[in-house]
Amino acid sequence: xxxxxxxxxxxxxxxxxxxxxxxxxxxxxxxxxxxxxxxxxxxxxxxxxxxxxxxxxxxxxxxxxxxxxxxxxxxxxxxxxxxxxxxxxxxxxxxxxxxxxxxxxxxxxxxxxxxxxxxxxxxxxxxxxxxxxxxxxxxxxxxxxxxxxxxxxxxxxxxxxxxxxxxxxxxxxxxxxxxxxxxxxxxxxxxxxxxx
Numbered sequence: 015x016x017x018x019x020x021x022x023x024x025x026x027x028x029x030x031x032x033x034x035x036x037x038x039x040x041x042x043x044x045x046x047x048x049x050x051x052x053x054x055x056x057x058x059x060x061x062x063x064x065x066x067x068x069x070x071x072x073x074x075x076x077x078x079x080x081x082x083x084x085x086x087x088x089x090x091x092x093x094x095x096x097x098x099x100x101x102x103x104x105x106x107x108x109x110x111x112x113x114x115x116x117x118x119x120x121x122x123x124x125x126x127x128x129x130x131x132x133x134x135x136x137x138x139x140x141x142x143x144x145x146x147x148x149x150x151x152x153x154x155x156x157x158x159x160x161x162x163x164x165x166x167x168x169x170x171x172x173x174x175x176x177x178x179x180x181x182x183x184x185x186x187x188x189x190x191x192x193x194x195x196x197x198x199x200x201x202x203x204x205x206x207x208x209x210x
Contacts, residue, residue, distance in 0.1 A: 025089050026085065026089075028042060028043055028046075029043070029080065029083060029085075029089060032080045033080055033081050033083070040077060040080075043076075044073055047090075047093060048069060048073070050090075050093075050171075051068075051069050051072050051073070051093070051097050052065055052066070052068075052069045053170070054094065054097045054098075054101070054163075054166055054170075054171075055068035055069055055072070055097055055100070055101045055104075057154070057162055057163075057166050057170075058098070058101035058102070058105060058159045058162050058163055058166070059101050059104050059105050059108070059159075060154075060155060061108070064104045064105075064108065067104065068097065068100045068101050068104055071100045072093075072096050072097050072100050075096055075100070076093070076096065087177075087180055088177070090171070091173070091177050091180050091181055094167060094171065094173075094181045095180070095181045095182075095183070098163050098167075098181060098182065101159065101163070102159050102160075102163075105159045149204060149207045150204075152203065152207060153199075153200050153203035153204050153207065154200075156199060156200075156203045157196055157199055157200070160182075160192060161192065161195065161196035161199060162196075163182070164178060164182070164189065164192050164193050164196055165193070165196050165200075167181060167182075168193060175189045175190060
């Protein structure tokens with residue numbers, strides 16, 4: 015059985031309040047999901063400034079369009095679709111102006127890390143973990159935004175193939191093939207970095 019992202023039980027009530035114009039409810043919704051939005055954006059655009067900009071754009075869009083949410087899917091699925099679209103837009107803009115984004119160091123991501131191993135109790139274990147973290151970050155830098163997004167949705171947010179297809183607006187078969195390609199790319203890059 016697949017691990018599913020936990021759905022907060024009071025999301026529906028909170029969203030209904032937001033749809034009714036309750037600003038305090040929207041602020042609670044913001045506090046609840048801002049870190050998730052920022053983390054996903056950071057992992058796609060690979061820039062602190064752009065991730066902050068994407069987060070702001072997502073919540074402006076959410077505030078403006080929350081009446082359109084009709085509870086036909088999980089709120090997080092709808093939210094992650096907005097994050098993905100805004101992040102992809104930002105990534106396309108920067109690619110026009112730069113050759114590539116600057117690789118992130120683990121401390122840059124403010125919680126948007128890929129855990130390599132459990133935290134070690136001693137400095138040697140910590141050094142190994144930090145080195146593995148840097149290699150994972152380099153491997154992620156080699157992926158396209160779509161490939162990064164699909165890995166994030168699957169392994170960080172624990173979405174099913176069907177939910178990912180809904181977020182990315184593609185077929186389940188496309189999700190599976192993109193995920194497979196992302197795995198292969200990560201494996202190749204990690205092999206080059208002698209991760210294993």
